[in-house]
Amino acid sequence: MSIQNKPFLASIPSVDRLLQRSDAGALIVRFGRSAVTDAIRGVLSKMRSPPGNAPTSNAADETAIMDRVAARLVEESQPSLRPVFNLTGTVLHTSFGRAALPVEAIEAVTLAARGASNLEYNLRDGERGDRDNHFEQQLCRLTGAEAATVVNNNAAAVLLVLNTLALRKEVPVSRGELIEIGGLFRLPDIMARAGCRLREVGTTNRTHLHDFEQAIGPKTGLVMKAHSSNYSIKGYTAAVAEPELARLCRDRSVPFVVDLGSGTLIDLRRLGLPHEPTPMEALKNGADIVTFSGDKLLGGPQAGIIVGRAALVAKIKRNPLKRALRVDKMTIAALSAVLRLYFDPDRLVERVPTLRWLARRVEAIRSCAERLCPLVAEPLDGIASVQVITCDSQIGSGALPAQRIASAGLAIKPMSTGRGSGTALKRLTSAFRNLPVPVIGRIEDGALVLDLRCLEDADETAFVARLANLALSASPAK
Secondary structure (H helix, E strand, O other): OOOHHHHHHHHHHHHHHHHOOHHHHHHHHHHHHHHHHHHHHHHHHHHHHOOOOEEEOOOHHHHHHHHHHHHHHHHHOOOOOOOOEEEOOOOOOHHHOOOOHHHHHHHHHHHHHHHHOOOEEEEOOOOOOOHHHHHHOOOOHHOOOOOEEEOOOOHHHHHHHHHHHHOOOOEEEEEEOOOOHHHEEEEEEEHHOOOOOOEEEOOOOOOOOHHHHHHOOOOOOOOOEEEOOOOOOOOOOOOOOHHHHHHHHHHHHOOOOEOOOOOOOOOOOHHHHOOOOOHHHHHHHOOOOOEEOOOOOOOOOOOOEEEOOOOHHHHHOOOOOOOOOOOOOHHHHHHHHHHOOOOHHHHHHHEEEHHHHOOOOHHHHHHHHHHHHHHHHHHHOOOOEEEEOOOOOEOOOOOOOOOEEEHHHHHHHEHHHHHHHHHHHHHHHHHHHHOOEEOOOOOEOOOOEOOOOHHHHHHHHHHHOOOOOOOHHHOOOO
């Protein structure tokens, strides 16, 4: 400790002294005594630890100390999970929570979370009920299945089905369908954890019916077909059609399971997109069990949906793992509310955010970009240029990976060129990321691109209101 710091250290007030101040009292009312005490101790500790907090004078300013305490408390009180503007151009972005819930689902979740509900209580008979009753009839009516159940995500649905129907048995799967999705989820690994033995059939690009005929035997638990939702194999290819595989499985008395991954309950051609297989089609083609997600193309909460033959679904529900993987009351409330919207197909697209964003016309997005361009450019004057561009969005979360959707947005390019341009671009993206509601775009051709597909007209005002501090944090002086 240097000699010149001794007077300053001696002037640092005690924790008790600071707690007696009126501004500390106001903080205690807001944050609680324990939190304020800990914050004061933290600030004083930093003041006593040079050189990062070297004093500007020989006396500690109590008001300045309490300002730092207040700032610390505000920062610590912020929730870790925060809303962001997803302007990456990936509609169903895994890092940003995938599907946004419809208003009806949000209201249902709020109602369920507020107090007691008949989650597992039969109001008609006054006896214990089954939480699946809140959505099973809806799913059966929409998909044509005999029965349905739901777990916490589609990976769990696949795990539960395999563990129930093929424990210690073989599961033939085409080599071209041994998928890996985000987070290192690999179908072979899931099979191993489910207690099954993978039986690879065919080749990467071509699999025939006789490959499955040779693979099915006394040790076969089920045959699985996995939708390659996040990649495509083109060229010299062959795959066994679902009706053919279903007939073979029926002849051999083996369950036929189809995993659709993202799943959708409508024909995406209504939105101008290529066709994506639906659970209804898989069941009509002869699948005994179909699994798919609730939080992707369906537009609901995170969930893994299992539909199919009643006897098999009943067996799946009896598996002890079902309780470990079950969904809570808020997920059930949200899912049931979203499923209800599907019974009104004429208004479905406008009411489900995911479908609304996917169907949004490029002309409307470009108009939004033209309105926002001068408003974004103003605080960045002299720091970056902003221009309206045409760009491409994608669905995300493994749905139609090769499909791009025409969109529009803003390209924000730093004024700095040459060796300093990379640093300037990082500073720019950080400035947007550190706004009160973070704005996340993508880096493309030396610019920060904000794809505006997911920024609707109603959100524009909120977006613009948060640009006030942009210039300060984006400036090289910062």
